Amino acid sequence: MTEILQNISLKPYNTFGLEAKAKYFVVFKSVEELKEILSKEKFKNEKKLFLGGGSNILLMRDFDGLVLKNEIYGIENIFEDDSKVILKSGAGEVWHSFVLKSIDLGLSGLENLSLIPGTVGAAPMQNIGAYGVEIKDVFVSLEALNLETLEIKHFNKVDCNFGYRESYFKHAGKGKYVILNVSFELSKIAEFNVSYGAIKETLEQMGVKDLSTKAISEAVISIRKSKLPDPAKIGNSGSFFKNPEIPKTQYDAVIEAFPNMPHYVIDADTVKVPAGWLIEQAGWKGKRIGEIGVHTKQALVLVNYGGGKGQDIANLAYEIQASVLEKFGIKITPEVNFID
Numbered sequence: 001m002t003e004i005l006q007n008i009s010l011k012p013y014n015t016f017g018l019e020a021k022a023k024y025f026v027v028f029k030s031v032e033e034l035k036e037i038l039s040k041e042k043f044k045n046e047k048k049l050f051l052g053g054g055s056n057i058l059l060m061r062d063f064d065g066l067v068l069k070n071e072i073y074g075i076e077n078i079f080e081d082d083s084k085v086i087l088k089s090g091a092g093e094v095w096h097s098f099v100l101k102s103i104d105l106g107l108s109g110l111e112n113l114s115l116i117p118g119t120v121g122a123a124p125m126q127n128i129g130a131y132g133v134e135i136k137d138v139f140v141s142l143e144a145l146n147l148e149t150l151e152i153k154h155f156n157k158v159d160c161n162f163g164y165r166e167s168y169f170k171h172a173g174k175g176k177y178v179i180l181n182v183s184f185e186l187s188k189i190a191e192f193n194v195s196y197g198a199i200k201e202t203l204e205q206m207g208v209k210d211l212s213t214k215a216i217s218e219a220v221i222s223i224r225k226s227k228l229p230d231p232a233k234i235g236n237s238g239s240f241f242k243n244p245e246i247p248k249t250q251y252d253a254v255i256e257a258f259p260n261m262p263h264y265v266i267d268a269d270t271v272k273v274p275a276g277w278l279i280e281q282a283g284w285k286g287k288r289i290g291e292i293g294v295h296t297k298q299a300l301v302l303v304n305y306g307g308g309k310g311q312d313i314a315n316l317a318y319e320i321q322a323s324v325l326e327k328f329g330i331k332i333t334p335e336v337n338f339i340d
């Protein structure tokens with residue numbers, strides 16, 4: 001029987017370290033437990049918030065509803081041949097532990113995604129990515145519970161409609177499903193992706209001669225530690241904004257005025273520009289306002305130094321958005337989910 005707690009602080013359950021209370025809070029460790037909770041008449045009309053690692057949310061205030069923490073564990077090898085293995089992981093597994101386990105098993109595919117906060121079940125929601133790899137590159141399928149019918153639905157890669165920090169679950173499927181497990185196809189034959197410049201540089205600094213998944217993972221960990229604040233020490237949610245993709249015509253005008261702007265060509269009509277650069281140029285990097293601010297080493301990351309409030313962080317985000325729009329004519333949008 002699952003225990004329903006009341007009036008619980010969510011501070012330990014969000015990486016921003018924001019103080020907010022949940023009216024009801026429950027942990028589920030299996031789909032059966034989840035179904036049992038969702039079937040209760042008492043919760044039918046309560047609003048619901050599903051939590052993994054709480055690493056991509058901004059709690060705006062106390063949550064007047066039921067918070068459900070996903071702790072479905074277990075990692076299984078469900079297919080293997082000479083060249084690959086499919087690993088199926090419970091949604092509640094900690095993402096970084098899953099990555100390390102895959103490396104220990106001698107598999108490659110996830111090493112560039114080392115040290116990303118959060119859980120396996122949250123990873124497909126926004127197609128997490130870093131250092132040249134996104135989970136859609138190794139994703140096979142997932143199972144999710146439909147919250148209306150309480151039936152389990154199987155989603156393949158096409159069903160998930162992955163895009164840059166996007167998926168079906170952030171759009172048409174928003175609020176309709178809870179991810180229960182995710183399967184990834186990983187390679188037994190090492191296939192390395194060191195296209196991202198800083199990885200190569202870090203591997204050189206580390207004196208690595210023979211490339212391995214372990215070495216790449218260590219390089220990624222070292223880069224992340226040097227740029228991104230550790231949520232255990234300074235509250236944050238990683239990149240607060242997405243990198244905007246702008247039409248080529250707009251890009252041509254901006255680059256004329258700002259010739260040093262870094263950029264990545266997406267296709268003939270679209271160019272992506274780093275929001276961190278735009279925010280830094282607009283003068284926000286390292287700015288501190290009381291208990292909150294913009295990280296000193298990466299302007300894309302908003303931080304809570306201690307007693308910050310969700311609303312204050314949202315207001316700072318709006319100010320940053322407005323000033324980037326004014327300076328560059330470019331609209332940046334949050335990657336983090338605002339929870340009311």
Ligand code: EPU
Nearest residue numbers: 130131132238239241242243262274276277280298299300
């Ligand atoms: N930059 C600045 N100033 C800053 C930050 C960045 O000028 O304060 C410039 C950098 O010099 C570089 C460019 O912007 O030229 C890109 O910076 P970086 O390589 O650090 O990556 P990012 O675009 O800021 C994205 C992801 C990160 C991911 C890194 C590495 C998004 C929203 N963020 O950041 O993901 O780790 O690339 O692949 O796409 C996350 O989503 O939470 C996250 C941390």
